[in-house]
Structure formats: C-alpha cells, structure tokens
Amino acid sequence: MEIHGLHHVALPCADLERSRRFYREILGLTEIPRPALPVAGAWFQVGANQELHLVVGDAQATFRISKGLDTNDIHFALRVTSYRQALEALKAQGYREDMSPDDPMGIRTSMRVGYPQIYVLDPDRNVIEINAVGAD
Structure with a gap:
C-alpha cells in the first residue's frame, strides 16, 4: 500500500449551522459541494488537497460533551x-x-x-x- 496523504478528517457535530459558522467565520475555511448523503453534514476545503467533513451526529456519535481543552486528546x-x-x-x-x-x-x-x-x-x-x- 502506498499512501499519498491524508484526504479528509470527519468530525461529528450536533448543530450543523453553528459548526458551519465556526469553520467559515473563525477558521476561514471554504465550504465545498457535498454529495446527497443520508445524513446531514458539510464539507470544507483545507489547503490544496485535504478536506474537513462535518457529520451531524446522533445518540451514537462520539461527542466530547464535558471535556475541556486537552492538547493530548484526539x-x-x-x-x-x-x-x-x-x-x-x-x-x-x-x-x-x-x-x-x-x-x-x-x-x-x-x-x-x-x-x-x-x-x-x-x-x-x-x-x-x-x-x-x-x-x-
């Protein structure tokens, strides 16, 4: 297997519009088209060849509800x-x-x-x- 690079990172989100605003307005990322998928979400361009995918989570999603800023965490x-x-x-x-x-x-x-x-x-x-x- 030859890996060319990291294509995307996917993160769960609870409130899509709130998360969109953060990634557009705070980090300045550009939202890109996303195919019609069975779950809500948004995709952003990161650099030339990488993407960030937000996926609206459900009860099974892995949310860091109460944990603070831990630089050693994922x-x-x-x-x-x-x-x-x-x-x-x-x-x-x-x-x-x-x-x-x-x-x-x-x-x-x-x-x-x-x-x-x-x-x-x-x-x-x-x-x-x-x-x-x-x-x-």
Missing part, C-alpha cells in the same frame, strides 16, 4: 503561514489565553514540539491545533 492540526496572525485573528473573535481549559473560548499555546501551536475547541468541543513553521 485532534487534527491545521498549518498556517503566520502564527502571530492566527493568534491575533482568534483573539479578535473573542478567544483568550487566560480562560479556563473548560471554556470553549479558551486558547492554549505551546512550543513543546519545536514549532508554535495554538489549541482551540470547536462548538462540539473537538480539539483543533493550529501550528506554523515558526513563531514569526
């Missing part, structure tokens, strides 16, 4: 061109580093792996890492 990472611009954009939307890890508007930053990382939660408490090559 997450996906987005690479940005400017760490500083990403951090400033999130702060302009009301995200803050001094918030409790349980607060959905909290930001956690780190340099522990050798490049700068920002962690946030989406509306369904899915963990998202945003990173850059350097701290510019």
